[in-house]
Amino acid sequence: MLDVQNISFATPGGKKLLHPTSFKAGLGELIAIIGPNGAGKSTLLKSLSNQLHDASGDVFWNEANLKNLSPQEQALKRAVVAQQVYMTMEFPVREVVLMGRYPHFQKQPSKHDFEAVDWAIRQAEVEHLIDRSYNSLSGGEQQRVQIARAFAQLHEINGPGLLLLDEPLNNLDIKHQHRFLDRVTEFTKQGNTTLLVIHDINLAALYADKVAVLKNGELIAFDTPVRALTEKNLLTAYDFPVRVEHHPYHNAPAVYFGCPATAHEKINNSTSKQYQL
Structure with missing residues (x-):
């Protein structure tokens, strides 16, 4: 906890x-x-x-x-993924993911470390990027690689x-x-x-x-x-003006910002009609 x-x-x-x-x-x-x-x-x-x-x-x-x-x-x-991670040197994607295993190293990476990297790469769905340079990736691709690094770091830890x-x-x-x-x-x-x-x-x-x-x-x-995302909170x-309703497809709140009551009612009516089809 x-x-x-x-x-x-x-x-x-x-x-x-x-x-x-x-x-x-x-x-x-x-x-x-x-x-x-x-x-x-x-x-x-x-x-x-x-x-x-x-x-x-x-x-x-x-x-x-x-x-x-x-x-x-x-x-x-614990692992941390920041908003943006810059690399001053050129690293292949696989090397960046392997960085997540540094705390686990016993002088050098083990077979288990490489297995954790492969697992994390699959989890983050970045297999197609592993031979690319990290700095050549788009912002979204870099973010997914950092997520893979965090997954690798926490893979099969003690606790x-x-x-x-x-x-x-x-x-x-x-x-x-x-x-x-x-x-x-x-x-x-x-x-x-x-x-x-x-x-x-x-x-x-x-x-x-x-x-x-x-x-x-x-x-x-x-x-x-449901309790935290109230209109008052x-x-x-x-x-900023806000309306909170029940999500039409999921058991969750649906939040509408800047939505006047009349327009919001139109959205609800439109959604209701879709359900009736």
């Missing part, structure tokens, strides 16, 4: 980017983190991964305080894994957004925990077990999609 206790962060000048935040995420849970620009989403994720050394509070993973673990010990328990993803859907087309979320859901349901920063609220509603809603560095809601977070 992930137990976040009063995590907060301020700049050297004293500006609070993240107010004291506490929540728990169980094994097998996918947590979506949403909120407007500057809400503190990436700051929260960086605090959880110990990238912000001046962050206050504690993060426990299966009762172990991550602050008390060495970087290698942390890397054997559950913690996966932290900062806007991983950026640059992915619609099909690959859903394929990625399907893979992450599958990984999570194997007894792991995933935290995902995401801007598409409707995808969060479809895939997340719980949603964390942030505004100005404060956690204003943390609950199931979303209006508070985004300060």
Whole structure:
């Protein structure tokens, strides 16, 4: 279980980017983190991964305080995918995925490390890219390779894994957004925990077990999609007209921003007519 206790962060000048935040995420849970620009989403994720050394509070993973673990010990328990990863040197895709196995190396990669890389490449569906240079890939392709690296890092570790993803859907087309979320859901349901920063609220509603809603560095809601994604919470977070209805095809909320009541009713009527056909 992930137990976040009063995590907060301020700049050297004293500006609070993240107010004291506490929540728990169980094994097998996918947590979506949403909120407007500057809400503190990436700051929260960086605090959880110990990238912000001046962050206050504690993060426990299966009762172990991550602050008390060495970087290698942390890397054997959790993987992080940043918004964008740049390589200053030319690396083949397979080498980039193999980097996820570095914490596991005993001086050099083992047969099991290479098997983990092959498995991760299949999971992320980047087999056709393995001989390409990472820097030659599009932004979306690079993101999928980084996802493969994270999968390789957490493959068959001793205990559950913690996966932290900062806007991983950026640059992915619609099909690959859903394929990625399907893979992450599958990984999570194997007894792991995933935290995902995401801007598409409707995808969060479809895939997340719980949603964390942030505004100005404060956690204003943390609950199931149905309970967290209310019109009140979303209006508070985004300060923009919003309607929330039941999704016409899935057991989840459907969120409509900037949608006047009259237009929204037309959408509902149109959907109802489609069901009647």
